[in-house]
Amino acid sequence: MQTSFRPLTGAYDGLSIDLAADSSFLGLSSAHLQDPGRFWPVVWVPLAVGIVLVWLVGRSRFGTTLEGIRENEERMRFSGYNTFLPRLGAFVLSGLLASLGGALFALNAAYVSPDVLSFSQAGDSLIAAMVGGLGTLVGPLAGTALYVWGQARLNSGANLHLYTGIALIVVLVFLPGGITGTLQRLWKRVKR
Amino acid sequence: MAVFEAKGLSVRYGAVAANNNIDIALEQGCVHGVIGPNGAGKSTFIDALSGRRRPLSGRVLLDGEDITYRSVRWRRAHGISRSFQRTSIFASMTVGAQLAMIARRNAEPDLAGIIDTLSLGDVIDRVCGEIAYGTQRAVDLAIALIGQPRVVLLDEPCAGLVADEAGRMLQHVRDLCRACNVAALLVEHDVEGVFRTCDTVTVLDLGEVLSSGMPAQVRADPEVIRAYLGSAA
Ligand SMILES: Nc1ncnc2c1ncn2[C@@H]1O[C@H](COP(=O)(O)OP(=O)(O)OP(=O)(O)O)[C@@H](O)[C@H]1O
Numbered sequence: 001m002q003t004s005f006r007p008l009t010g011a012y013d014g015l016s017i018d019l020a021a022d023s024s025f026l027g028l029s030s031a032h033l034q035d036p037g038r039f040w041p042v043v044w045v046p047l048a049v050g051i052v053l054v055w056l057v058g059r060s061r062f063g064t065t066l067e068g069i070r071e072n073e074e075r076m077r078f079s080g081y082n083t084f085l086p087r088l089g090a091f092v093l094s095g096l097l098a099s100l101g102g103a104l105f106a107l108n109a110a111y112v113s114p115d116v117l118s119f120s121q122a123g124d125s126l127i128a129a130m131v132g133g134l135g136t137l138v139g140p141l142a143g144t145a146l147y148v149w150g151q152a153r154l155n156s157g158a159n160l161h162l163y164t165g166i167a168l169i170v171v172l173v174f175l176p177g178g179i180t181g182t183l184q185r186l187w188k189r190v191k192r
Numbered sequence: 193m194a195v196f197e198a199k200g201l202s203v204r205y206g207a208v209a210a211n212n213n214i215d216i217a218l219e220q221g222c223v224h225g226v227i228g229p230n231g232a233g234k235s236t237f238i239d240a241l242s243g244r245r246r247p248l249s250g251r252v253l254l255d256g257e258d259i260t261y262r263s264v265r266w267r268r269a270h271g272i273s274r275s276f277q278r279t280s281i282f283a284s285m286t287v288g289a290q291l292a293m294i295a296r297r298n299a300e301p302d303l304a305g306i307i308d309t310l311s312l313g314d315v316i317d318r319v320c321g322e323i324a325y326g327t328q329r330a331v332d333l334a335i336a337l338i339g340q341p342r343v344v345l346l347d348e349p350c351a352g353l354v355a356d357e358a359g360r361m362l363q364h365v366r367d368l369c370r371a372c373n374v375a376a377l378l379v380e381h382d383v384e385g386v387f388r389t390c391d392t393v394t395v396l397d398l399g400e401v402l403s404s405g406m407p408a409q410v411r412a413d414p415e416v417i418r419a420y421l422g423s424a425a
C-alpha cells in the first residue's frame with residue numbers, strides 16, 4: 001500500500017510542489033509564492049473572507065443552534081431540534097476552513113510531508129487557539145498572533161515548546177476562557 | 193378520554209427489571225403524581241414515555257394512537273415534552289437567548305407569558321450558569337412548557353429546592369396545567385406535596401405499580417403504608 005501509492009503521495013519523504021518554470025498559480029510563479037511580500041494577499045483575502053463568514057454564521061440562527069448543541073445536545077433533541085445536521089454542517093465548515101489553510105500553507109512552503117500533521121505541529125494550532133480563547137472569533141486569532149510572534153522572538157534557543165507549554169499551563173490554571181475570555185470577564189467587572 | 197396512556201410498559205437494563213408492566217392514563221388539565229422510593233423506576237418510566245429509552249414490551253398511546261417507537265423529535269413536535277431530574281439547561285447562554293431559541297423551534301405564541309408566570313423577567317439577560325439554583329430549575333421548567341405542549345412529563349421539578357420554593361413550584365405546575373389544559377405527569381419525592389397538588393397518584397416500588405388512584409385512596413392503601421409510607425402516614 002505504502003509503496004504502491006508512493007509516486008502519488010511521496011510517503012514519508014513528502015511531496016514538493018513544483019510549478020513548471022513557465023507556469024504560474026494565480027499569476028504567481030513558484031518563486032513569488034515563496035516570497036512573503038508577494039504571497040500575502042493570497043493569504044489575507046481568504047483569511048478576511050473566512051473571518052466574515054464565521055462571524056456571520058456565529059450571529060445567525062444556525063450559530064445559536066450550534067451553541068445550544070454544544071451546551072446541551074440532549075435537551076436540544078428533547079426540545080425538537082435535529083442535532084445531527086447542524087453538527088455535520090459545523091464539521092464541514094471547519095473542515096473547509098482548515099483545508100483552505102492547509103492548501104495555502106502548502107503553496108507557500110512548496111513542500112509537505114507527514115511531519116506537518118504530527119501532533120507537535122498540528123497540536124500547536126490547537127494550543128494557540130486555547131491560549132487565545134476557544135468559542136470566540138478573536139480568541140484563535142489572538143492566540144495565533146502570539147504564537148507567531150513567540151516563534152519569531154523566542155525560537156533561538158530551540159525552547160519554543162517549553163514556552164508553548166508554559167503558556168498553555170498558565171492559561172489552563174489562571175485564565176479560564178483564554179486571553180479573550182479573561183479580558184471579557186475583566187471588562188464585565190469594570191462595567192459593573 | 194385519556195390523552196396519553198402507557199399500557200403494560202416494561203423496561204429492562206440487562207437483568208434489572210426497572211419497569212414491569214406499568215399502566216397509566218393522563219387526562220387533560222390533570223396532574224398525575226408518581227411517587228416511590230429511590231430506584232423505584234420513576235425516571236426510567238419517564239425515559240420510556242419520552243422516547244429516550246426503548247421499552248422491552250408494552251405500548252405508549254397518544255390520543256389512542258400507538259407512538260411507542262416514535263422519535264424524541266416526533267414526540268416534541270406532537271406536544272409531548274419533558275424535563276429532567278438533573279437540571280438540564282444551556283449554561284453558557286443567557287436565560288432570554290435560550291428560551292427564545294426553544295420558542296422559535298416550537299412556535300410558542302406567548303413566550304413573555306411563560307417568562308412572566310415563572311418570574312424569570314429579572315434574570316432574562318443573565319448567563320444561565322451564573323444564576324441561583326432555584327431559578328435554574330424554573331428555567332428548566334420553562335423550557336419544557338414552551339410550545340404549548342399537551343403532555344408534560346416532569347422528573348422531580350423541585351429536586352434540591354428548599355421547602356417553600358418547592359411548594360410554590362408544585363403550585364405553579366398545577367395552576368399551569370389547569371389553565372392551559374395540559375396533561376402532566378409529575379415525579380416527585382415530596383410525598384405530602386404530591387398528595388396535596390395532584391389529581392391522581394401512582395405509587396411505584398421496585399418497578400411495579402403498588403397502588404394507583406385518588407390521593408386519599410392511595411394514602412389509605414395498606415400496601416402503600418406498609419411498603420412505602422411506613423408509620424409516618
Ligand atoms: N442506565 C442504567 N443502567 C442500568 N441500570 C440503571 C440505569 N438507570 C437506572 N438503573 C437502575 O434502574 C432502577 C430504576 O432507576 P430509576 O433511575 O428509574 O429510579 P428512580 O425511581 O428515578 O430513582 P430516584 O428516586 O433516585 O431518581 C435502579 O435500580 C437503577 O439502579
Ligand SMILES: [Mg+2]
Nearest residue numbers: 234235236277
Ligand atoms: Mg429518578
